[in-house]
Amino acid sequence: MPPQEMIVGDNWLAIIVAAIAFYAIGFLIYGAVFSKLWMELSGYTQEQLKPHTWKMAVSPLMPILTAIGLAIILKMCGVTNLATGLVVTFQIWFFLILSTRLYSFVYSPERPGLLIMDSIHLLLGFLAAGAVISAWP
DSSP states (O other): OOHHHHHHOSOHHHHHHHHHHHHHHHIIIIIIISHHHHHHHHTOOHHHHGGGGGGGGGTTHHHHHHHHHHHHHHHHTTOOSHHHHHHHHHHHIIIIIIHHHHHHHHTSOOOHHHHHHHHHHHHHHHHHHHHHHHHOO
16 A cells, blocks of 8 residues: 555545635635734734745645644544534644643733634534544545
8 A cells, every 4th residue: 555545545636625714714714705804813914924924835734734734634534424524623622722722822912812713713613623524435
């Protein structure tokens, strides 16, 4: 068996679709629907963000790594159906992602609304990616 199949199986198409779904959810939340709210909650202006626009080139890497990681974990857990995949993915989000995200809120002057917005984005993104990976034939 090739090394990549031992890690995530032969479901690279599911991983790519899962990453695209996660990325699309982020685009909808932060770009299309709630961009003004995010700017208000974050406390930044367009001028303050301009020097950081280069970072957007790195943004596709995050959902790709997330989808690969989810595929590895779901495979290791023996997930073979959507319902179990969603339960495991929710647990990953709740116990690892949300708890890690709370560090920025607790140890910085971050507004509660930004924590909520980011947490919803991560929850929906993880569930979408987990659903794609666990339900893919």
